[in-house]
Amino acid sequence: MSYLDPAIAVIDPVAAAGPYGREGTAIGFRVICVLTQEYRTPYVTQTFDPADFSEVYQHSCIDETVAFLKSRSVVAVVPGAPPSLKIVDVLAESLGLIGNPTESLEARRNKRVMKEYWTRHEVPCAAFHESGDLESVISWADGRGYPVVLKPNASVGGVHVFVCANRQEVVDAFNVIVSRADPYHQQFSTVLAEEYLDGDEYFMDLAHTGGGEAMPVAFAKYEKIQRNGNASIYKNMFSLPLDDPIALAALPYVRSVNDALGVRYGINDTEFKMTSRGPRVVEVNNRLPGASVPLMIQRCSGLNVFQENIRIFVDGRRTSGDYHFERHYNICCLINDQPGVVQGYAGLDEVRELLSYDGERMIAPQGVHWPVTRDLDGCWGLIRLVHEDREQLSRDAEAVHAMMRLLVA
Structure with a gap:
């Protein structure tokens, strides 16, 4: 990679956005990392490797970051982790690059403002x-x-x-x-x-290219548990066909949810419930989905969403018409019931023998105190399952949760 190659900037490429460095490099870009803050928690930092980027720049103010990116002749600015949403569209606008409108920036990161925009545009919400x-x-x-x-x-x-x-x-x-x-x-x-919204919770990822109808990239159902008032203890994320009846019924609504917020470019993630009154949005995450979902999309459909999102922010175009899943995935989020210092992991060898086993990410480091799981940040590991048969995925997911245990002292 040389300075003759075009450059892109990814803002906060941590957590699920960590692969942007190597994926952008793989399609011929110099990838510059811009960090808006220091990150410390294992779930956020594990996937970030400074060596994957041509440069790492610490953001302090908009004017200085714009001057730096101009000096590197960047051709796109791409959102990474959630904090990037505070500045990514401001940077794109200042540099004259593809981005989403800054006048509705707060509506794409602040959940109260989101709801105010939906209410104003008569999009049903809680x-x-x-x-x-x-x-x-x-x-x-x-x-x-x-x-x-x-x-x-x-x-x-x-x-x-x-x-x-x-x-x-x-x-x-x-x-x-x-x-x-x-x-x-x-x-x-x-x-x-x-x-409080009743019904099952889903997420749908859409690819927006500045005009026409946004295309669905992925559709999945959450399985969460509630404990001691904690509402979002993630257990499973099961993919569903893009032509699933629920997906087809919800798609116009999900598009209207995004249109109301001024979303024009990029692949993003919309969470909603299918309630007794119809679909009701929970939130829009105006970035790629998290928790290994981008990797699973690629394993099941062949679409590399990191590279696709880069292309969208470079020239506003996608690589293909419709997206299609040949296989399906489940991401098992491992739940810890006993706090303590991590000694190891039980059941991993057995899980690796499952028919649909595809990979793992052990988040809780040995020797570190790990709490009771209350949310995704407290998840101690992710087990990735992939198979053509969704019933096989369900059986293997049950086995994963039965066999895997965090050993603590």
């Missing part, structure tokens, strides 16, 4: 209320009726997301949200309260 005053949140919850959901306005991976059944649970959740930072070191002074 009722909501945001406040930094506990009594205001309690009053809204009392008036709305329990259960209610409490979360930060820019939550990630289900961190500090609670389902509250009464006033005391609202008080407890409020205090956690305003006092504890999330894995990306974000601190919140307000709490977003939402109507």
Whole structure:
């Protein structure tokens, strides 16, 4: 890779965005890493290797970062991890590159503003209320009726997301949200309260190319458990066919959800529930999905979403018409029930013998204290399963959760 090769900048290529460096290099780009902050948690840092990038630049202010990227003649600016959404469109606009409109930037990163935009555009969504005053949140919850959901306005991976059944649970959740930072070191002074939505939860990933209808890249169903009020303890993510009846029924709605936020370019992730009243959006993550989903999309459809997203931000075009899954995946998120210092992992050898086993990522390092799993950040490992037979995937997923245990002392 030489300075004659075109350059792109990826903002915060950590967590699920870590592969951008090598994937961009593989299709002929110099890939510059721009970090907006320091990252420390294992789930976020494990996938990041500075050697995958031609340069690593520490962002401090927009003007200086724009000047640096101009000096490197970058041809695209690509969003990585969630904190990148604060600046990626501002950088693209300042550099005259493809990006999404800055006037709706907050609507693509702040969940309260998202809901205000959906309400304004008559896109059905959960009722909501945001406040930094506990009594205001309690009053809204009392008036709305329990259960209610409490979360930060820019939550990630289900961190500090609670389902509250009464006033005391609202008080407890409020205090956690305003006092504890999330894995990306974000601190919140307000709490977003939402109507609890019934039904199963799904995610759909769309490829947006600046015009025409966004195309579905992936569709999957979440299996989550709730424990001690924690609403989003991830267990499984099962892919579904892109022509699944639920996907076809929800697609126009998911497109309208994104249109209302001004999404024009890039592959992004929309989470929604299929409720008794029809589809209702949970949130839009205006970046690639996390938790190894990009790798699974490639293993099942052949589409490299990192490279596809780079191409979209370089020239606004996709490589193909429709996307299609030849196989299916399940990502098993491993749940820890006993806190302690990690000694090792039980069941891994047996899991590797499963018919659909495709790979693993052990997140909890040995010798480190690991907590009880309450969200995706507390997941101690990911087991990737791939197979043509979705029933086989279900059987193997049950086996994974039965056999795998985190050994702690």
